[in-house]
Amino acid sequence: MKATGTVFKYGSNVDTDVIIPARYLNLSEASQLAKYCMIDLDPTFVQRVKPGDILVAGPNFGCGSSREHAPMAIKAAGISCVIAPTFARIFYRNAINMGLPILESAEAAAAIAEGDTVEIDFDTGRIADATTGKTYQAQPFPPFLQRIMESGGLVGYVKAKRAAGKKG
Amino acid sequence: MGMTMTQKILARHAGLEKVVAGQLIEADLDLVLGNDITTPPALKVFEETGAGTVFDVEKVAIVPDHFTPNKDIQSAEQAKRIRLFARAQGIVNYYEQGEMEMGIEHVVLPENGLVAPGDCIIGADSHTCTYGALGAFATGVGSTDMACGMATGTAWFRVPEAIRFELVGKPSAWVTGKDVILHIIGLIGVDGALYESMEFTGPGVAELSMEDRFTIANMAIEAGGKNGIFPVDEKTLAYLEKYAPKRLTAGTYRIFRADDDARYAATHTIDLAKVPPTVSFPHLPSNAKALGTFPEVAIDQVVIGSCTNGRIGDMRMARRILKGRKVAKGVRCIVIPGSQKVYLQCVREGIAEDLVEAGAVFSAPTCGPCLGGHMGILAEGERCVSTTNRNFVGRMGHIRSEVYLASVPVAAASAVAGRIAGPDEIGVRKEG
Numbered sequence: 001m002k003a004t005g006t007v008f009k010y011g012s013n014v015d016t017d018v019i020i021p022a023r024y025l026n027l028s029e030a031s032q033l034a035k036y037c038m039i040d041l042d043p044t045f046v047q048r049v050k051p052g053d054i055l056v057a058g059p060n061f062g063c064g065s066s067r068e069h070a071p072m073a074i075k076a077a078g079i080s081c082v083i084a085p086t087f088a089r090i091f092y093r094n095a096i097n098m099g100l101p102i103l104e105s106a107e108a109a110a111a112i113a114e115g116d117t118v119e120i121d122f123d124t125g126r127i128a129d130a131t132t133g134k135t136y137q138a139q140p141f142p143p144f145l146q147r148i149m150e151s152g153g154l155v156g157y158v159k160a161k162r163a164a165g166k167k168g
Numbered sequence: 169m170g171m172t173m174t175q176k177i178l179a180r181h182a183g184l185e186k187v188v189a190g191q192l193i194e195a196d197l198d199l200v201l202g203n204d205i206t207t208p209p210a211l212k213v214f215e216e217t218g219a220g221t222v223f224d225v226e227k228v229a230i231v232p233d234h235f236t237p238n239k240d241i242q243s244a245e246q247a248k249r250i251r252l253f254a255r256a257q258g259i260v261n262y263y264e265q266g267e268m269e270m271g272i273e274h275v276v277l278p279e280n281g282l283v284a285p286g287d288c289i290i291g292a293d294s295h296t297c298t299y300g301a302l303g304a305f306a307t308g309v310g311s312t313d314m315a316c317g318m319a320t321g322t323a324w325f326r327v328p329e330a331i332r333f334e335l336v337g338k339p340s341a342w343v344t345g346k347d348v349i350l351h352i353i354g355l356i357g358v359d360g361a362l363y364e365s366m367e368f369t370g371p372g373v374a375e376l377s378m379e380d381r382f383t384i385a386n387m388a389i390e391a392g393g394k395n396g397i398f399p400v401d402e403k404t405l406a407y408l409e410k411y412a413p414k415r416l417t418a419g420t421y422r423i424f425r426a427d428d429d430a431r432y433a434a435t436h437t438i439d440l441a442k443v444p445p446t447v448s449f450p451h452l453p454s455n456a457k458a459l460g461t462f463p464e465v466a467i468d469q470v471v472i473g474s475c476t477n478g479r480i481g482d483m484r485m486a487r488r489i490l491k492g493r494k495v496a497k498g499v500r501c502i503v504i505p506g507s508q509k510v511y512l513q514c515v516r517e518g519i520a521e522d523l524v525e526a527g528a529v530f531s532a533p534t535c536g537p538c539l540g541g542h543m544g545i546l547a548e549g550e551r552c553v554s555t556t557n558r559n560f561v562g563r564m565g566h567i568r569s570e571v572y573l574a575s576v577p578v579a580a581a582s583a584v585a586g587r588i589a590g591p592d593e594i595g596v597r598k599e600g
């Protein structure tokens with residue numbers, strides 16, 4: 001699987017309250033939530049983002065609440081991948097569970113600039129900045145998490161396990 | 169090499185002799201929690217799993233506490249969806265406003281006897297880590313985890329490393345668990361414990377009340393931690409005797425201790441005697457400053473409550489400071505007990521009367537202003553001293569409003585002073 005897109009770049013500790021503020025949590029449809037994605041940090045984000053675009057940010061991306069509305073809003077806004085040196089742990093597991101690709105790379109997160117065109121190969125974890133010509137290597141996921149991602153997220157994994165259990 | 173307390177609990181629930189940091193495991197769950205914000209997305213996922221029924225009707229808890237009593241039509245629709253689900257599934261621990269078991273999830277679950285030492289708990293709410301105060305492994309997850317947890321009674325975990333906080337000494341007057349945790353987060357930063365468990369040990373633990381421990385474990389997530397956990401001692405057992413007598417007599421709990429040779433990523437020694445009353449400035453819990461080291465900050469609002477500081481001890485402390493005094497002109501002081509039981513106790517002890525006479529708003533339990541939901545939203549440029557746990561941009565309202573995190577004594581004294589202040593500054597005598 002590959003993705004290509006334009007980069008939106010933000011700082012460190014981007015928290016779930018700016019990704020999707022609580023005042024919109026009375027919504028639970030992804031397409032509705034996407035309309036307010038990043039609104040308190042960058043009100044122009046929703047107008048500018050195109051399908052396939054890439055978020056690059058500083059450490060501890062997604063800190064704060066456990067709201068799955070955050071990765072849901074990002075995914076529904078069209079973002080194909082988030083790159084950061086580290087992710088807050090609940091955001092990390094939510095992203096895996098719902099199949100939003102995320103990659104950890106301190107180098108890529110530091111060097112890639114707003115507006116760059118970036119290509120990502122998820123199978124190898126290779127990140128290529130077409131604007132600067134530089135490439136970076138992100139940590140690949142351990143096999144167990146890859147299995148979850150390959151099943152289309154945790155639901156697919158649970159379903160497959162249930163089906164196997166019934167047969168046995 | 170030995171295991172940490174958290175690792176031992178996880179190993180036990182995964183049916184393994186031993187686990188090591190970084191290992192991915194699937195563990196059995198003792199409790200799966202959701203609230204009115206995180207449960208609706210989970211219901212859709214739960215349906216997709218095809219499970220049909222939850223794994224155990226007694227091991228699922230659903231608490232509609234964030235936007236309740238419903239603040240608008242959309243939140244009423246959300247609450248209705250989870251109510252119908254709970255009814256159809258026969259969920260035992262579903263509570264409605266006004267029921268004696270009702271309140272903010274992390275206040276009521278321990279109060280209702282649903283948490284005991286050695287438990288493995290997930291909750292679709294980041295402050296699920298609160299239950300570590302009782303020696304349980306408890307961690308916040310998302311709605312998909314909640315749904316799959318309800319379906320299967322299991323969850324996947326990456327076994328965490330631990331940071332050890334060796335507590336020594338005794339806190340000085342007016343210093344509470346809140347000051348201790350704000351101080352620690354100031355020390356290590358909002359990602360200081362990322363992916364790791366925070367294990368609190370040492371002789372200082374005995375000096376902390378159960379309420380202090382709940383407050384400290386509650387904010388482990390604010391340092392990026394997966395969980396915060398305390399050892400089980402006499403105070404823990406006395407708490408269980410009062411709130412979870414059934415688990416205690418049935419023996420359905422297990423006390424784990426970290427091995428002597430457990431490996432820690434780091435150890436911090438915290439001398440409780442040296443922890444000052446601490447205030448975290450906008451817009452991160454790690455912007456911790458000792459009271460008295462910053463220039464005057466005038467305020468518009470005070471909030472006392474939440475899953476961090478909404479317990480009876482917090483209410484008694486608020487009364488201690490506000491009784492016989494007046495909230496400063498121009499300041500709104502909002503006090504919200506964390507549960508119906510705490511609320512009733514406040515009425516019985518006359519706390520409600522004293523607070524209302526002092527000029528405070530006194531409300532039924534809800535998360536309310538803590539997440540900028542309702543019951544005290546801030547306008548542009550307004551400042552609030554709050555006993556809650558987050559002060560991110562826009563957390564309590566307008567993106568140019570400010571939240572200062574503090575303990576109950578500091579919040580209450582600030583309400584009287586009209587600026588951030590400690591109890592001494594408004595003439596309340598030191599404790600003891």
Ligand code: SF4
Nearest residue numbers: 295474475535538539
């Ligand atoms: S009181 Fe605040 S932090 Fe606690 S559960 Fe409610 S919204 Fe979350």
